[in-house]
Amino acid sequence: MKVIPYPPLTVLRLTKLWPHARKQGHEKGDVWRVGYYSKQDGLDCIWLVDKDGKYDWTAEADWIRDQFEVVQTSSDRNYFGKRRARIGSLTKAELKEFTKIGKK
Secondary structure, three states: OOOOOOOOOOEEEEOOOOOOOHHHOOOOOOEEEEOOOOOOOOOOOEEEEOOOOOEEEEEOHHHHHHHEEEEEOOOOOOOOOOOOOOOOOOOHHHHHHHHHOOOO
């Protein structure tokens, strides 16, 4: 099966919690971005970048699809971030906007 990766800088919001998620500091509604992929890990290992621009953890695409919703899909197709600046922090306005998008 061909892996269709999430584009880097795609914004995700956590919608489901797993056992011990809160102990690890996660809450529903947390916003993450897809980071640049590592050639060593490949396109099936997704790096999640927190609101402060820190590459925090990795996950597989199937798990991401189950636990998160896509808030905003990025048009960036430079999957490995070659000649790209580091992913920075989200501004307070961006964080507020991404948190409210999709809420009912």
